[in-house]
Amino acid sequence: MIPAPFEYHAPSTVKEAIGLLERHGDDAKLLAGGHSLLPIMKFRLAQPKVVVDIGRIAGLDKIEAKGSTITIGALVTHDAVEQSDVLQKQCPLLPETASVIGDMQVRNRGTLGGSLAHADPAADYPGAILALEAEIVATGPKGNRTIPAKDFFVEMLTTALQPTEIITEVRVPAIAGKGIGSAYLKHPHPASGYAVVGVAVVLQVSGGKCQKAAIGINGVAGKAYRASAVEKALVGKALDEKTVADAAAHAADGADVQADLYASSEFRAHLASVYTKRAILKAASRAT
Numbered sequence: 001m002i003p004a005p006f007e008y009h010a011p012s013t014v015k016e017a018i019g020l021l022e023r024h025g026d027d028a029k030l031l032a033g034g035h036s037l038l039p040i041m042k043f044r045l046a047q048p049k050v051v052v053d054i055g056r057i058a059g060l061d062k063i064e065a066k067g068s069t070i071t072i073g074a075l076v077t078h079d080a081v082e083q084s085d086v087l088q089k090q091c092p093l094l095p096e097t098a099s100v101i102g103d104m105q106v107r108n109r110g111t112l113g114g115s116l117a118h119a120d121p122a123a124d125y126p127g128a129i130l131a132l133e134a135e136i137v138a139t140g141p142k143g144n145r146t147i148p149a150k151d152f153f154v155e156m157l158t159t160a161l162q163p164t165e166i167i168t169e170v171r172v173p174a175i176a177g178k179g180i181g182s183a184y185l186k187h188p189h190p191a192s193g194y195a196v197v198g199v200a201v202v203l204q205v206s207g208g209k210c211q212k213a214a215i216g217i218n219g220v221a222g223k224a225y226r227a228s229a230v231e232k233a234l235v236g237k238a239l240d241e242k243t244v245a246d247a248a249a250h251a252a253d254g255a256d257v258q259a260d261l262y263a264s265s266e267f268r269a270h271l272a273s274v275y276t277k278r279a280i281l282k283a284a285s286r287a288t
């Protein structure tokens with residue numbers, strides 16, 4: 001339970017942090033809230049020779065509304081996402097998601113950027129980030145690049161980030177009102193609290209019919225995915241219970257459904273349908 005020895009750096013700017021990543025290459029690891037990295041270092045599953053603590057870099061902990069977009073700094077904690085007035089009013093899906101991550105200690109320390117970069121398939125944010133069609137801003141030696149959520153999660157614990165890039169910001173759309181409803185529901189693992197299945201839904205409804213559906217599912221496969229078959233089955237329809245149940249039956253279509261000691265792949269696929277149906281109905285009830 002004691003990590004292997006490492007050199008510790010606490011840069012005060014993003015530029016300095018990127019310089020350290022360039023200098024130390026694969027030997028270096030960024031540290032944000034530490035709630036994923038430190039446990040794996042203690043188990044010696046990760047043994048970085050250099051730890052670059054970005055937690056003291058100023059300016060990465062802000063949430064700001066800019067027109068129809070809300071920018072969230074990479075160091076914003078899960079608790080700050082949950083408590084944010086701006087997000088609660090304009091993008092309630094994200095606070096709802098943050099509110100069910102781990103426990104109070106985890107939410108006080110863990111960060112949005114750290115969770116996305118870690119890309120744990122059972123983490124809660126990825127489904128919401130996909131359903132919101134968010135953008136992840138990565139800063140590297142050549143400046144900023146914007147990665148659409150759909151391209152960000154590559155496979156289990158792997159993202160589109162380059163080794164010398166740091167997530168600095170996440171951009172989500174302001175979606176409240178305008179006939180849009182959203183919901184995140186999860187079936188938590190009874191011991192860890194991580195998502196066995198987590199379903200994030202954003203619906204646009206007008207004239208009693210679904211105009212657009214975006215559904216992100218985490219926990220089920222090696223990486224979070226958009227449930228496109230479900231989305232397609234909803235668009236153009238009134239969201240009555242039968243239509244929603246028929247559509248939700250496709251929640252695991254095309255997914256490489258994982259199995260573990262807690263849930264077989266059959267049980268997980270079943271949970272995916274059940275939670276997708278519930279999350280769609282909840283989002284529909286909020287689409288006013």
Ligand SMILES: Cc1cc2nc3c(=O)[nH]c(=O)nc-3n(C[C@H](O)[C@H](O)[C@H](O)COP(=O)(O)OP(=O)(O)OC[C@H]3O[C@@H](n4cnc5c(N)ncnc54)[C@H](O)[C@@H]3O)c2cc1C
Nearest residue numbers: 030032033034035036037102110111113114117123124167
């Ligand atoms: C007991 C426990 C229960 C938990 N339960 C849940 C849960 O229910 N749901 C859930 O979603 N999560 C859960 N977590 C994980 C938690 O949300 C972590 O905080 C999160 O996954 C990682 O964020 P962090 O800021 O702690 O990152 P760190 O642990 O500091 O870093 C994680 C990884 O991301 C990299 N990284 C960090 N920041 C950046 C950045 N800005 N740019 C690029 N790379 C970066 C690091 O190098 C490292 O590889 C739990 C953790 C614990 C310990």
